[in-house]
Structure formats: structure tokens, C-alpha cells
Amino acid sequence: MATTAKTKAGDDTKFQPRNAFLLAQLGAHATTLFAARIAALDLTPPEAGLLRIVATEPGLSQQAIAGRLGTPPSRLVLLVDGLEGRRVIERRRNPEDRRNHALHLTAEGGRLMGQLGRAAAAHEEAVCAVLEADERSQLGALLQRVAASHGLATGVHPGFTARGGGAC
Amino acid sequence: MATTAKTKAGDDTKFQPRNAFLLAQLGAHATTLFAARIAALDLTPPEAGLLRIVATEPGLSQQAIAGRLGTPPSRLVLLVDGLEGRRVIERRRNPEDRRNHALHLTAEGGRLMGQLGRAAAAHEEAVCAVLEADERSQLGALLQRVAASHGLATGVHPGFTARGGGAC
DNA sequence: TATTGTTATACTCTATAACTATA
DNA sequence: TATAGTTATAGAGTATAACAATA
Numbered sequence: 001m002a003t004t005a006k007t008k009a010g011d012d013t014k015f016q017p018r019n020a021f022l023l024a025q026l027g028a029h030a031t032t033l034f035a036a037r038i039a040a041l042d043l044t045p046p047e048a049g050l051l052r053i054v055a056t057e058p059g060l061s062q063q064a065i066a067g068r069l070g071t072p073p074s075r076l077v078l079l080v081d082g083l084e085g086r087r088v089i090e091r092r093r094n095p096e097d098r099r100n101h102a103l104h105l106t107a108e109g110g111r112l113m114g115q116l117g118r119a120a121a122a123h124e125e126a127v128c129a130v131l132e133a134d135e136r137s138q139l140g141a142l143l144q145r146v147a148a149s150h151g152l153a154t155g156v157h158p159g160f161t162a163r164g165g166g167a168c
Numbered sequence: 169m170a171t172t173a174k175t176k177a178g179d180d181t182k183f184q185p186r187n188a189f190l191l192a193q194l195g196a197h198a199t200t201l202f203a204a205r206i207a208a209l210d211l212t213p214p215e216a217g218l219l220r221i222v223a224t225e226p227g228l229s230q231q232a233i234a235g236r237l238g239t240p241p242s243r244l245v246l247l248v249d250g251l252e253g254r255r256v257i258e259r260r261r262n263p264e265d266r267r268n269h270a271l272h273l274t275a276e277g278g279r280l281m282g283q284l285g286r287a288a289a290a291h292e293e294a295v296c297a298v299l300e301a302d303e304r305s306q307l308g309a310l311l312q313r314v315a316a317s318h319g320l321a322t323g324v325h326p327g328f329t330a331r332g333g334g335a336c
Numbered sequence: 337t338a339t340t341g342t343t344a345t346a347c348t349c350t351a352t353a354a355c356t357a358t359a
Numbered sequence: 360t361a362t363a364g365t366t367a368t369a370g371a372g373t374a375t376a377a378c379a380a381t382a
Binding site for chain 2: 021022024025027028034120123129131136138139140143144147
Binding site: 097 | 362363364365366
């Protein structure tokens with residue numbers, strides 16, 4: 001049996017847009033906007049994610065980061081290569097177990113993180129421009145509850161590997 | 169100058185998760201869930217998007233659909249090939265201009281659309297499970313305003329080509 | 337000559353598996 | 360032998376450009 005419509009918003013639309021669809025559409029759009037913005041810093045979203053983890057928890061091994069990101073370690077190698085080539089992060093051999101590389105931010109990386117933070121703030125402002133301050137926190141509260149109910153922890157990044165078009 | 173935090177939610181989190189980030193994270197997650205769900209119907213999200221357009225506006229040419237989806241026509245060919253091979257949609261030559269192919273749903277396609285609709289409803293329910301009915305419409309209203317402010321029309325699908333990880 | 341659909345080709349991103357070095 | 364990191368290879372997905380049929 002078909003589920004009956006529960007939303008009370010009786011607009012002119014023949015099909016009421018579902019929240020899940022809007023979420024997918026807006027999420028894809030936000031990601032595109034963010035990617036365009038950080039392209040000015042010569043960064044991709046995966047690089048920005050890696051950078052943020054290294055800044056937040058310095059000294060982690062590549063294996064640990066791969067586990068935290070849910071990505072295979074081999075993928076990290078290229079990302080780290082690129083960022084290390086720009087002197088933004090650096091690998092440091094662990095003298096006690098010379099197999100693993102601890103990742104750290106350089107001074108240059110610290111500056112880049114500052115720019116990245118400002119870019120993220122500007123991005124947030126651009127995305128939520130139409131909403132008033134109280135509406136933003138209202139939206140944030142709802143989104144956080146939904147995210148928490150799906151096990152999407154605040155600090156972790158399970159969406160690292162998400163892909164594909166949001167059309168449905 | 170840095171923008172000061174405006175949200176009043178003074179949780180224990182050291183960095184308040186921004187709405188744009190939550191949107192990207194939840195959108196990617198919702199897309200993944202939806203893809204997994206319609207995989208049971210042997211459909212991918214792009215195929216579902218194409219199917220929905222053909223069902224909503226039968227008789228469109230591939231060029232017209234490509235324009236509506238913001239995707240190159242060459243990409244449509246493979247999608248249409250797959251769906252036509254399963255007798256879900258069919259190409260019909262336009263007798264007045266035999267260059268273009270009008271796309272139509274078959275009877276089998278109509279059945280599939282029914283299943284797809286039920287899958288979408290179940291998906292919506294799964295994503296929003298934690299929210300009460302009034303909270304869902306509240307969330308929907310906020311999301312629609314944000315979407316509208318970015319020119320994401322309700323019926324159209326600009327996110328068709330979105331890609332990339334949502335980590336930031 | 338212009339347009340619709342198609343095919344051919346190449347590029348990007350990512351994952352799996354083999355390999356090297358340390359332990 | 361087991362583990363951290365690396366390299367090699369292959370696959371999916373998509374875009375660009377050349378092509379054939381029709382106008």
C-alpha cells in the first residue's frame with residue numbers, strides 16, 4: 001500500500017519534494033561550491049580532508065588516517081605525496097618503528113590551514129545566506145540529529161569515499 | 169576579518185559543525201543509501217533520474233533530456249541503451265524529423281516506476297526516521313528555501329553531474 | 337551546411353593486489 | 360611471519376571529439 005503524504009506544506013507542486021532528495025541535491029551542490037572555492041588554494045576536497053585531520057591530530061600514521069577516513073592506504077600515498085611535495089605536510093619516520101611515517105603539518109601548512117578555515121567560513125556564509133541566524137541554528141540542530149541517528153560522528157568523515165550523482 | 173560564531177548551540181564540541189558541512193555529509197550518505205536501495209531494482213541513480221524524466225515528460229528527444237540534465241548527449245546513449253535493452257523505455261522515431269528519437273516508458277517501465285516510487289518513499293522514511301512529522305516539514309521548509317536561493321529548481325535535476333568526496 | 341544520435345577515444349578517480357622494507 | 364608503506368594494474372564513470380544519417 002502506498003504511504004500517504006504527511007507534509008502539511010500544500011504548495012502548488014504536484015509532487016512534494018522529499019527531504020532526502022533535497023538533502024542529496026543540496027549536499028552535491030554544496031560540495032561543488034566548496035570544491036570551486038578551495039580550488040583557489042590549489043586544493044581538492046580529499047586533500048582538504050586529509051589536511052584537516054593532520055592539523056587536528058598530528059603524528060598519526062598513514063594506516064591510522066586511512067582507517068579513520070575509510071579509504072585504502074594506497075589512496076593516501078598519492079594524496080600525501082602531493083601535499084608533501086608542496087611542503088604543506090611532512091612524513092617523519094618513527095625511530096621506534098621505522099616502518100611507519102608520522103604525518104605533521106609544516107609552517108607553510110599552518111598558513112594554508114588558516115586560509116582553509118576562512119574559506120570554510122565563507123562557504124558556510126554563502127550556502128546559508130538566505131537564512132537568519134536563528135534559522136541557521138534551527139537547521140543545524142535538525143541536521144545534527146539526523147546525522148547522529150545515522151552514525152555520522154561529528155568529527156569523523158565517513159563521507160570521504162561517497163561518489164555518484166545525486167539524481168533520483 | 170573573521171566572522172564570529174552565530175550559532176547559539178553551545179555543545180561540548182570544540183568546533184561547531186557548520187551547516188554546509190553537515191549538508192554535504194548527509195547528502196553523500198543519503199545518496200549512498202538510495203543507491204544501495206535501488207540496486208535491488210537493478211538501477212543506478214543516473215538511471216533512476218533518466219527514468220523519472222521519461223515518466224514525467226514522455227516523448228522528449230535525447231537532446232532535450234540531455235539539456236535538462238546538464239549532461240552531454242553522448243552520455244545519454246549508454247543510459248538509454250541499458251534501459252531499452254531491459255524493455256523499460258523505448259526509442260520511437262519521429263516521422264516528421266527522422267533524426268530524433270522520442271523516449272517513452274513501456275508497460276514494464278510503468279511497473280518499475282511504481283517500485284521506484286515506493287523505494288523513494290521508504291528511503292525518505294529511513295533517512296528522516298528520528299524526526300517527528302512536524303520536524304520533517306520544518307526541515308523541508310528550510311531546505312527548500314536554501315535550495316531555491318541557489319537556483320536549484322524543484323523539478324529539475326542540476327545535481328546530475330555532481331561528484332567527488334564530501335570531506336572538508 | 338546544420339543537427340540528431342552514435343561511436344571512438346582519453347582522462348580522472350578509485351580500488352585491488354603485488355612488492356619492498358622493516359619488525 | 361606479519362605489518363607499514365609503496366607501486367602496478369585494472370576498473371568504473373565521464374567528457375571531448377570524430378562520425379553517419381537526416382534535414
